[in-house]
Amino acid sequence: MDRNPRVGVIGATGYAGMELVRLLLHHPKMDLTYLAGSRERDEDFSELFVHLAHAPGTPVEAFDADQCADRCDLAFVALPSGESGRIAGQLFERGIRVVDLSGDLRLPPDIYQRWYDKVPVAAALQSAAVYGLTEFNGAKVATSKLVANPGCYATAALLATKPLESAAFVDVSSPLVIDAKSGVTGAGRSVKPHLHFAELEDDFYAYRVGSHQHTPEIEQALGHRFSVVLTTQLLPMSRGIFVSVYARLNSVPTFDDIYQRYLNTYRDAPFVHVLKPGQLPHLKAVLGSNYAHIGLSLNESSRLLQVFCAIDNLQKGAAGQALQNANRMFGFSDTEGLAATSMWM
Amino acid sequence: MDRNPRVGVIGATGYAGMELVRLLLHHPKMDLTYLAGSRERDEDFSELFVHLAHAPGTPVEAFDADQCADRCDLAFVALPSGESGRIAGQLFERGIRVVDLSGDLRLPPDIYQRWYDKVPVAAALQSAAVYGLTEFNGAKVATSKLVANPGCYATAALLATKPLESAAFVDVSSPLVIDAKSGVTGAGRSVKPHLHFAELEDDFYAYRVGSHQHTPEIEQALGHRFSVVLTTQLLPMSRGIFVSVYARLNSVPTFDDIYQRYLNTYRDAPFVHVLKPGQLPHLKAVLGSNYAHIGLSLNESSRLLQVFCAIDNLQKGAAGQALQNANRMFGFSDTEGLAATSMWM
Amino acid sequence: MDRNPRVGVIGATGYAGMELVRLLLHHPKMDLTYLAGSRERDEDFSELFVHLAHAPGTPVEAFDADQCADRCDLAFVALPSGESGRIAGQLFERGIRVVDLSGDLRLPPDIYQRWYDKVPVAAALQSAAVYGLTEFNGAKVATSKLVANPGCYATAALLATKPLESAAFVDVSSPLVIDAKSGVTGAGRSVKPHLHFAELEDDFYAYRVGSHQHTPEIEQALGHRFSVVLTTQLLPMSRGIFVSVYARLNSVPTFDDIYQRYLNTYRDAPFVHVLKPGQLPHLKAVLGSNYAHIGLSLNESSRLLQVFCAIDNLQKGAAGQALQNANRMFGFSDTEGLAATSMWM
């Protein structure tokens, strides 16, 4: 291409969509040419995004598939599950590249229906989508025109556990326990009583225990080798996912064996950082960035391996990884437009 | 007694001590007659406790064992481990009742030394102390003159797991996994770089993984029936402990069997509330109170029982339970002076 | 009365209502016998108030004026402005005592209509209500059957400025500048996009500048002696109001003159604490309590007096003051049921 690819965001006023808009405004090799939301046509950019008031923003339009396909080479679809996959399908049919951030394209129809309790998209559409866990499926993503971007909890859980998928020392007869904590933006921007500031400040609680829809996504991406118990819990902060994984072992390798396995897995992954032995991740150290930090702890006497992984749910867990996949689809470096690091304080 | 018992607080300017002072100022049947801190003598009460500026506070004195024993019927000792038990011993020798909030009197000397890396108190003193987990040892506490108040993490973990101690359906060959989260006051009021507001805001991380000193305390209080893996993690809020316990089962009883076991255990415990089936605890619902909220979830396919328990680390996890124990020692109702409920918002 | 008076709360599931319920459950001399909300009939108390799950709560009913009047000696009405005053009127007509927490009974109809843009209650009803700023109108409150409880910002602003009302040294030709900051619960519990946790965390902003409806309430309660400029700003925390008042002076008295004036004004006010010279209030020191803390600073060269006042918006600024007024109406001490102090941390 002798010009920058043109990209659009459908669902631009949700949290993942807002993050995409912000990232794309700074992307050196993509041009943001189309924004659509769920609201009425032509809302003023600077009123919707007061933190981006200086940017040369385009208005947020009511979605129109032909308009979008005409004005974009790639569209990010960041709508609620149940709606997003259908829109993604319309754009895919019109021949443009699509990255869908919802759960609609990640699971076969029968499993989707059981966990999401919504009408699935056509099986053919779903099977046309590549699961966009970039570090593991990046090559497939590069040649695909339809990507199912992973879920936020699933991304953190999978980065923590994929190196164990083929490890003989893990006891597959014991469940893989994933104690996960997420910031509030994971629940979306829709207006609900329990998301009121005064209801959430200083609270912490578990929700959807035993029924969170990222459970089958994790099991599938681990080749159904493990039974996964995922516990999702709400942190009183805006961003971030922190998972504490407990894997029971058959035999106990040395810590260094495990550590090298992780280092090898992520040798070429610019965004996945395996911390030195003795270090454990701080959630804060990845907020605002596309990085994942992983730390390991081995409890020999209990034959238990603990893996901790921290990501920003809106970056590596959503918009950042979506952009990383789009970079792959256009042949750019993974890190293009994603260089930001955490501010720490 | 034809007058209210007189009580003192040693370590009144630490977080557990401050909470004791606040509770005791409102206690209808105890008179607060003595305050000692680590600072110089006779500090002005209203300067140290600006939130209690209206109270008829006594000055905070430099500690003097004879003074204290002379002016108190009972002393709460809330000093750092390594210092607290020694002071508690001096007061116990002088014949007054003592509740020690540190870890110094909870473990036999050899285990104490291994986990705390400090010089233990004399074995005789330690074995004279009753472990003050009120709901289980309350009768012993009532006749004791020396109480080792449980640790904050240990209290939450034990309230969640004691009903399982004798359950045949729990697989004791698997470790009992306790994923615990605590507010910042658990780290004490001492001034350290990592406790700076800007360092902690919006962070979450695990610390002392595999080496937290409450691990042997929990194992001991569960009769060494389980191998405990305790993971302690910091929440970006001031108060509260939330534990998520994962117990692997041999056989799977009905949910109701387990639920009834918890209800029965806590039938007469005014502060322990087992939530209805389907409900899970909110940490916020217990902050500022002495209550513990417990919720249960059974994952049949993975043979895993999950128990969630929320407490206020400074109340049920420290000062509140200490006062509950003191109530027992004086023959008062458990709830005397401890009626406060959470403000929620 | 040879039994405790029976009281009810209308609007029990809003933030001021919830706070009243919590306070009344602990009140030694009032019995909570009636709760009404805006939702359907007979909602379960423990589901609505998970933090009060242990209390012997009555169900929350749909409001019925006859039922309420029959079962209560006094009702607190804590509904949105525009609705609350009308309900208060219905109960007042039925002969029970009423404390209305809304703005509906505080201002004459014409002024109300201009600032609230809502239909006012009948002038006769409004003029029957005593303005319940307890420290100044307590005697009238004691003999009244209808109280208009002051607004949250107005309470803080008036406690800070009433001692200046008759001071000759204040320049009444200059506006009285009140820079006010409030926690989020001041905006109520209704579900609105801008009250989402992730929208408010780490934000601070001014709103309704020049048009906040507490402005005429303050001017009226100061005898229209000053032109008031009230700036209302949102703090990223749940509770609390902090006002910084700037009063321009004609002549400069000594600091001690001013200080003594404040001490004298609040000599018999158990909840208003004038801090020692050199001390300034901490908002945190009053949260969860009915106390107001006031601090003074005199800038001689600029002829400017600064007064700082901190209150809990839901206690002294709403439910606490309402209960203080109810105590007066029943002949109880101001502090009955209101002894709680701030937890500080």
Place this chain on the structure above:
Amino acid sequence: MDRNPRVGVIGATGYAGMELVRLLLHHPKMDLTYLAGSRERDEDFSELFVHLAHAPGTPVEAFDADQCADRCDLAFVALPSGESGRIAGQLFERGIRVVDLSGDLRLPPDIYQRWYDKVPVAAALQSAAVYGLTEFNGAKVATSKLVANPGCYATAALLATKPLESAAFVDVSSPLVIDAKSGVTGAGRSVKPHLHFAELEDDFYAYRVGSHQHTPEIEQALGHRFSVVLTTQLLPMSRGIFVSVYARLNSVPTFDDIYQRYLNTYRDAPFVHVLKPGQLPHLKAVLGSNYAHIGLSLNESSRLLQVFCAIDNLQKGAAGQALQNANRMFGFSDTEGLAATSMWM
């Protein structure tokens, strides 16, 4: 220059220093070649900056003026006042460009001594420094080799008030009231009891009323035309400064007159955004960015103009403005390396 200029940061482990390091790692036209801290020599970069663990960081060294001058074309000195100016002087003497972020070079020695109570630097050194309020002194900065970077409160206050400096309609006989609020990082990273997370969470208070050292800095930068009353208050968040300015008027111009005056002043200022009439700034909309947002409100009946200004205290209030000044000194565009916008949530 045919290579990128080399820059160093002295005080790299304080908050302003950390922010400089983060910004410089992403700067396309400057090379970060030297880091010095207050700690011992050669501390590991990735241990000190866990959020920058991926960056090719240089070790943090003990400061050595010759080393620094040898390896840098420009040094940012971000040390505590009293120490910073002296170091800046050593580097200035060695011929490299210097931007000093402390208060040491902003005020004449006598005024400095009165407000800072510290030994001033030599008068010649101080008068050699250009006051780096870029929007107003940018041309002088461009040709200077020594810049005194403005204080955080001063920057926000001056951006809000400089357009009024020459306005005939402002009553200069009335004090200019600046009610300012700052996040916690403004107090620095040093370890102090009142900066403990649990002490600050949910607090708000005024401090140094009447004695804050940015007062004379503001008066000086406004040509001593006004008497400034600066009230500094602490917000329970990490970053950000929000000022509410109250200016008394002689005569009342139209709102549009005032608005155009602000637009004109900042016509060519890429980082200063005057909000549309009716809009007021959100502090959150500038956090993490170098932008300043300004909003205006005119109270005609009280002849009072209110100006609100929001900045990030560590960017526009410290490191960002320092970098903007360095851009000027090297002939780069103001925005080079400073394009980041707020994340909003």
